[in-house]
Amino acid sequence: MVDKSEKFSWLVRIGYFSRAILYSVLGLIALTNAGQISEGTDGIFKAIEDFPLGSLVLWLMVVGLLAYALFRFCSTFFDIENHGSDTIGWGKRLGHAGSAIGHLALAYSAFAFANGSGGGSGGGAQEAAAGVLSIEFGGLVIGILGIAFFLAAFNQAKKAYTASFMNRIAHGAPSQTKLLGRIGYSARTIVFVVIGWSLMKAGFGSSGASQVKTLGDAVASLAGNGTLFTLTAVGLLIFGIFSLVLARYRIIPDLGKDGRVPSFRA
Template sequence: MVDKSEKFNWFVRLGYFSRAILYSVLGLIALTSAGKIAQGTNGIFQAVKEFPLGTAVLWLMVVGLLAYALFRFASTFFDIENQGSDAKGWAKRLGHAGSAIGHLALAFSAYKFASSGSGGSGDGAQKAASGVLSMEFGGVLVGILGIAFFVAAVFQAKKGLTGEFMHRISGAAPSYTRQIGGAGYVARAVVFLIIGWSLIKAGLLSAGSEQVKTLGDAVASLAGEGIVFTLVAIGLLLFGIFSFILARYKIIPDMGANGRVPIFRA
């Protein structure tokens, strides 16, 4: 019988695998198809749907992206990656919360394409933000989410530049993991900054929910930036490849006896 830790392990690895597909396709679209990248996140999932067995791949991504989001929520609330409860630890955990919410939104977009063949109008994130903004203190909540993405961007850039992410990757990983992971994290930091700023403008600067950008929208917004756009696109493609490596070689925390406190595999 497979124990809870082993189930958790494979659940998280499926999340990394889905993230790998997402970022690989995003990077390829950005580099090769101006039309699809202009569609933002919908362009990504439409491209996946056009793959052989594309609908099956989309359903796999729905489960995987949801798994990754839940993993990041667990990282936030239960500290399963042992970040700690000091200021630095909570800053990282707040960044994980932003990542979790972002991947929940991506899972929902993938679900719409997998179940109906279409992502609809492509403004799901804007509609969700509009609903939150209509609530009392809704602008503050959206703004806090934007700050969470800013915090996540800072730590993504730090990971990329220092290579600290290698501490939780098996030594059996390919020798080039450090280089492609570093480039990928820096590119992802740029995208997170754009998403965070869009949320801050919508929530704290009253710019309106139409300002909110999803992953694909953030990349599309760089399309006129020449070499910056190209470098970010290449970086995101590398992050996708890096995520495939993580799906195999990431050191996943075991679930503790109470289901919360982890220990790390050697």
């Protein structure tokens, strides 16, 4: 009989697989189709929709992205990866919260396309931001979310430099896993900084919700930056490949009483 922790582990692995599809398609679109990447996140899901069995893939991504968001929320609130409750630990956990919210938005976008209502993913994020901004202290909430993305970006850069992600990858992973991860996390650092800055401008500045960027929008905003855009696109494609490795070899902490201590590699 499969226990709850094992079911959770399989859901998270589907999440990593969904993330692999997402970033691989994003990188490919950015490198090969300037018109489609200008559509932001919508362009990613439109491309997936055109795959053979594209609708089935989109529904798989809905489940996977929701599962990945749940995993990151569990890391934030229950500290299942044992980051601790000091300043550094909470910095990492808040970064995971930003990642969780971002993947919830992506899951909603995937659902819109899978359900046939399609389109408007960037607009949906902007509408949500506008709704938050309309309430008391809404700007503070959006601004704090922007800070969470900056913390996530810092964490991505740290992973790229230290390769600490290898601690949570099981033996047997391909020999190039470390290199793939370093390149991929470097590219994600750039994207998270763009998203975080857009949220901070919306929350603490006067740019308004229309400037809030999702994953695809952030990449599209780099299109006029030549080499930086190309390197980021290649890095995101590599991050997709790296995520596929994680779907198989990532060590997923248990949800049981010992779940707070991850099983590190020797």
